Each structure stands twice: as C-alpha cells, then as structure tokens.
Amino acid sequence: MRWTLKPKPEPSKIKQLSEALQVEPSIASLLLQRGIETFEEARRFFRPRLDELHNPFLMKDMDKAVHRIEKAINDGENILVFGDYDVDGTTAVALMSSYLKTRTDTVATYIPDRYDEGYGVSIKGIDFAHDNDFTLIIALDCGIKAVDKVAYAKDKRIDFIICDHHRPGAELPAAVAVLDPKRTDCAYPYDELCGCGVGFKLIQALASREGKSIEDLTEYLDLVATAIGADIVPITGENRTLAYFGLQVINGNPRAGIKAIIEQTKKSELTITDVVFIIAPRINAAGRMKHGNHAVTLLTEDDKVLAQTYAQEIEQFNTDRKEADQRITQEALQQIEVFKEQDRLTSVVYHDSWHKGVIGIVASRLIETYYRPTLVFTRSGDWLAASARSVSGFDVYNALEACSAHIEQFGGHKYAAGLTLKEENYEAFKQAFEDEVSKTIDRSLLTPEIRVDSQIDFKDITPRFYRILKQFAPFGPGNMAPVFMTENLQDTGYGKCVGAEDKHLRITARQGNSQNMVGIGFNLGDKYDLIADKKPFKAVYSIDENHWQGRVSLQLKLRDIKA
Known part of the structure; x- marks a missing residue:
C-alpha cells in the first residue's frame, strides 16, 4: 500500500476556522481539506437543509x-x-x-x-x-x-x-x-x-x-x-x-x-x-x-x-448471486494465472458461460487481487458483453473510448463502464486496451493508495473529537471517513491474529504514556510480525465505535501497518 499524506492547510486558515467554530485545529484542518473555509460553509456541511437544494x-x-x-x-x-x-x-x-x-x-x-x-x-x-x-x-x-x-x-x-x-x-x-x-x-x-x-x-x-x-x-x-x-x-x-x-x-x-x-x-x-x-x-x-x-x-x-x-x-436472488460471483471469481483468477497474465497492466478475462449478472462484481473482486483496470467478458446473445472497473485515479471510460474501433457499444463512468463487441474482435480489443492503458496510466496508480488526512497522536482521540467526526457523515467519494496516521506505537503484548485462518489482526496499542487503543485490522493477519515482541510500528486507521455487552468504546479500524 502507498500511504499519501494529504497536504496540510495553511496554519493561519486552520487557526481562523478553529476559532470561528470553537473546535480543535485537527477538526478545522479536516474541514479545510474538504473545501470548507467559513462558518457558513461549515454550517451547511454539518446542518444541511432541504430548502438549500438548487432550483x-x-x-x-x-x-x-x-x-x-x-x-x-x-x-x-x-x-x-x-x-x-x-x-x-x-x-x-x-x-x-x-x-x-x-x-x-x-x-x-x-x-x-x-x-x-x-x-x-x-x-x-x-x-x-x-x-x-x-x-x-x-x-x-x-x-x-x-x-x-x-x-x-x-x-x-x-x-x-x-x-x-x-x-x-x-x-x-x-x-x-x-x-x-x-x-x-x-x-x-x-x-x-x-x-x-x-x-x-x-x-x-x-x-x-x-x-x-x-x-x-x-x-x-x-x-x-x-x-x-x-x-x-x-x-x-x-x-x-x-x-x-x-x-x-x-x-x-x-x-x-x-x-x-x-x-x-x-x-x-x-x-x-x-x-x-x-x-x-x-x-x-x-x-x-x-x-x-x-x-x-x-x-x-x-x-x-x-x-x-x-x-x-429477493433475499434468495441475493444468495444465488453470492454463490455465482464466488465461483466465477475463482475461475477468473485461475484464468489469469494459467495464461501467466500477471505482468500485464490490465486484466481482461472471458468465458462464455459466466453469468452476465455478476461480471461487474467479479471485476471488482479481481481488482482486490490484481490492482489494475479490469474487464470481465461473457457471451450475451450474438455478442460478447463486459463490465469494466478501474483503479483509483485512472479513467477507464476514456481508455475504452480510445479502443472504440473494436467496440460496438459502450457507456459508463470514470471507474465503471459496460460494453459489447463482436467475438472476432475480442483479441484485438484485449491488446488495444492493454496498449492504451500502458501508454496512459501512471504506474504508481497500480499500487493501492491510502490517502491519509492527517497525522495525530492518541491523546487527540477524545469522545468530543469523535462526536464531531461522526457529524462528517454520510461518508463516500469526495467525503471519505477521515483516515489518520500515528507513529511510535507499541503493542502492549495482547496483539493476536483472529478469525478463520488467522486472517485478521487485533491489537492493543499505546503511544508513549497515552491511553491504550484497541485496533482491528481486517485481512491484516499477515502483518502480525510487525507488531510482535513490542516492536515499534506506525499505523493508518479510521476511528469507530465498538459496541460490546452494552458498553461503547472507541476503537481503531486499521487500514495498514508499517515498521
């Protein structure tokens, strides 16, 4: 994973907004990163009103x-x-x-x-x-x-x-x-x-x-x-x-x-x-x-x-969908490995029996393993139909437009699209798509990125801090849940792998003499050695609540760990 620390706003702006809103500078910094610079803009952000929708x-x-x-x-x-x-x-x-x-x-x-x-x-x-x-x-x-x-x-x-x-x-x-x-x-x-x-x-x-x-x-x-x-x-x-x-x-x-x-x-x-x-x-x-x-x-x-x-x-349809996408994902991964296509900058796979209804989900699953622009094709009547998915920062729609000579029809967005083509054009399209992506993609985009909003210390994580963070919701593209980085951490000795096949990581970390923080990292079980034996490490995480036996406590939702 690439950790990218977002630029810190100007100190004078942080001070001004912090005082205007009477919030910690760390909160003001998060707001400024989202383009919120004034009291009124903050009011609209935290207290939206339906009557302010556009005409x-x-x-x-x-x-x-x-x-x-x-x-x-x-x-x-x-x-x-x-x-x-x-x-x-x-x-x-x-x-x-x-x-x-x-x-x-x-x-x-x-x-x-x-x-x-x-x-x-x-x-x-x-x-x-x-x-x-x-x-x-x-x-x-x-x-x-x-x-x-x-x-x-x-x-x-x-x-x-x-x-x-x-x-x-x-x-x-x-x-x-x-x-x-x-x-x-x-x-x-x-x-x-x-x-x-x-x-x-x-x-x-x-x-x-x-x-x-x-x-x-x-x-x-x-x-x-x-x-x-x-x-x-x-x-x-x-x-x-x-x-x-x-x-x-x-x-x-x-x-x-x-x-x-x-x-x-x-x-x-x-x-x-x-x-x-x-x-x-x-x-x-x-x-x-x-x-x-x-x-x-x-x-x-x-x-x-x-x-x-x-x-x-519909619940039964969803159960059937899950079974289909799990099976097809495994078949698609095997296809990439059998044909030794791991070194390509794109993943383009096809089988005529794959269920058209789940190929978009499968494309997203393939990106979890091979992080690159991906298309999954199946047969649809006389045509081949595909769902395309992209990696953060790369416009797959533009890439498809550059390959339109091989395509019958396509449409969509920057990160997700659909297309159809004639079967005889499949191989030519596959190569054209690889060539176009190779020519236009920034290679750094092929490594997943975690964008870190700011670096904080554990002492900054207070109930009031979290109450204000919760009001940043609803989260999504353009307003993602804030991600923080903290350095000089040590596990207190209670860290362990949990879940089936020890896939996940649970830690209890401290920074100097600060309070202990429990963290859970899904699919980070292979990082255990980085925190074992009280070795120093740094982590990126978001903050959420843990509800257990009627008690509510703050915990870290770990995104990644490095020595």
Whole structure:
C-alpha cells in the first residue's frame, strides 16, 4: 500500500476556522481539506437543509420536460416509465412512477431484461410502448446515447424525456427534453447527481408547479439515498444533502419494501455504508439473477405483508448471486494465472458461460487481487458483453473510448463502464486496451493508495473529537471517513491474529504514556510480525465505535501497518 499524506492547510486558515467554530485545529484542518473555509460553509456541511437544494429549473430542458409531462397528465396520455435494471435505474423508476401515480392513473413501468435486451433503451421496450398505446416514455438512468432508439420511437409517434447522468456522446438524442447535468450546455450548478437524483429533480420541478415544497417530497428520499450509495457518486454538495435526509427516512420511516429488507438483516441504525452493502446488493440481485421488475415491485409496494414476501424472494436472488460471483471469481483468477497474465497492466478475462449478472462484481473482486483496470467478458446473445472497473485515479471510460474501433457499444463512468463487441474482435480489443492503458496510466496508480488526512497522536482521540467526526457523515467519494496516521506505537503484548485462518489482526496499542487503543485490522493477519515482541510500528486507521455487552468504546479500524 502507498500511504499519501494529504497536504496540510495553511496554519493561519486552520487557526481562523478553529476559532470561528470553537473546535480543535485537527477538526478545522479536516474541514479545510474538504473545501470548507467559513462558518457558513461549515454550517451547511454539518446542518444541511432541504430548502438549500438548487432550483430544478436551472437544469437544461427542465421546463420542456415539465410542460410535456403536464400535457400528458391533462390529456390522459399513457406514460411509460423506463429505467435500467441496476439499483440507480430501479429506484429511479420506483420514484418516478410512485410520484406520477399521485397525479394520473395512466402510468406503467418497464425495466429491460439484462439478457434479452441489454443495457439502456431498447427496441423491444419501444415496441411494447407502441403496442400498448404509450405516447410518452420517461427514461431514467439511461438514454443519453440512445440517438437511434429515440429516432425509432419518434417514427412511432412516441415522445421521449431522458433523465440521465452519464456522459453524452457527440450527438444528443432528439428527445423532447434531455435532462443530464453532464451536458456541456447545461449550467446546472451540480453535475454529480445519480440517475435517481436527476429523476428527483424532475419530480421536484413538477411538484413546485402544484405549489408543493421540497419538504412534501421527503418520502422519496430513501430511494434517492439508496441510489447515491449504490452508484458510488460523490457524496458532496447536493448529493450529500439528499443522502443526509434520505438516511433519516431510511432509519425513521422507510417505504414498506426497504423496511422489509432492513427487517431481514436485523440491522438497527443504517449508515450509507450499510446502504451500499446491505440494501443495494439485494435490490441489484433482482436484475442480476432474475429481472429488475422484481425490484420495482418491491420498492413500490405499500402493503407490508406483500413487501415482506417480495423481500424474501429477493433475499434468495441475493444468495444465488453470492454463490455465482464466488465461483466465477475463482475461475477468473485461475484464468489469469494459467495464461501467466500477471505482468500485464490490465486484466481482461472471458468465458462464455459466466453469468452476465455478476461480471461487474467479479471485476471488482479481481481488482482486490490484481490492482489494475479490469474487464470481465461473457457471451450475451450474438455478442460478447463486459463490465469494466478501474483503479483509483485512472479513467477507464476514456481508455475504452480510445479502443472504440473494436467496440460496438459502450457507456459508463470514470471507474465503471459496460460494453459489447463482436467475438472476432475480442483479441484485438484485449491488446488495444492493454496498449492504451500502458501508454496512459501512471504506474504508481497500480499500487493501492491510502490517502491519509492527517497525522495525530492518541491523546487527540477524545469522545468530543469523535462526536464531531461522526457529524462528517454520510461518508463516500469526495467525503471519505477521515483516515489518520500515528507513529511510535507499541503493542502492549495482547496483539493476536483472529478469525478463520488467522486472517485478521487485533491489537492493543499505546503511544508513549497515552491511553491504550484497541485496533482491528481486517485481512491484516499477515502483518502480525510487525507488531510482535513490542516492536515499534506506525499505523493508518479510521476511528469507530465498538459496541460490546452494552458498553461503547472507541476503537481503531486499521487500514495498514508499517515498521
């Protein structure tokens, strides 16, 4: 692991903010690293307010989208809410359809089949709309590149409104409205919304025309917070406010479907991390193993008993998903080793029987072993389909764009993307991708990095310090849980390996005459020799609470240890 200590802010700024907020300099330093320099900025950070969300009409084409939907409602048109099969897409469809059903009865939903139709707007979906007299399709979390599909729909007299957050291509679809804050001609102040977030801005705009305020829409924020966590978008600015209040809904009064998932896991107070690892995988499992419709059905169900039944079905999908991704990950690792591809700067693997629904998870798992840009391919009808994942700091979307001569279709983000290509182009693409990454990647990015916010001493870790740290949440990209480094540590003699095969490390460390701190390091069992026999060491860690037999104490969540 590379340890990178973030630059320390100017001492004068630390002193000024520390005095203004009446907090320790170490807290002021953390805030300055997050771009928070004034009392008012700190107030907005620690005490977000829904009424400070941006005006939705600042988004390009929002007025056109609202006008077209109001016309459809007034004229009794059939509206089809269309979305991708992942968490962002299914939560967005649940959000939009739930809201529209409060205003019209002529609303239906459509999620494309991952295997039959693939990602995004599909011809089959448009034909379904035409056959069933839908004259307006609202596409969520997809559509920004669907130029041909939207033209096909137009020929059938079906209008499109697109709510997307992916990067546009050279040409925008000829939709009635294209809502995407990443449009170069869109002046919306925040461009990191997820697909469900863009959908929420649309219902915010629609509701405002009825005289409703943002507080009237809080019931939808459990869906938005789930999408923000699952889609790994930055938890900054507007996303942070939406996630902050969305977590309050999740922990206070969530919709029946989300409540049913939480009850199965027996978890009490959920953080955004819990949303990512508990709620999101279960919603995702429907689209991965069966069909995304199951997720939408769960998320729009009002009846508690029915929601529990649907949640149990989805729990089984999630169990099946876990078994599939574990097996395929092992097969993919063996493929890399058999073909002696460890020295490449990329991992590109393929097998025609791998389950398309889990290849994205497998790509992430491979990065845990071989830390480099990774693609996992499987067969999808007449094509090969892949999920791409990247390492921190490297834009895999740009790398794929440079290899587009070998690709039929691709889309996504800096760190995650999907693509399809012809089987005869696989080897050429594989080499082109390796060549492009070799040419453009900074080699240091191929070693995992721990970014350390600041160096502190154990005496700085007080209950008050931790109480303020907790208020930095919700954590995520752009606002990660603070990571600290402390030097000149010794284990008191109680350090040991724990867990199956001694994979984990538990220490009780002290720094000079300071208080002892217990630390737990998952998958750090092989570092035991560094702390044995009271050898001096340094550690990087975050701080959390340990709940044990009714007692709560602070502990270190170890990230790494060095001599």
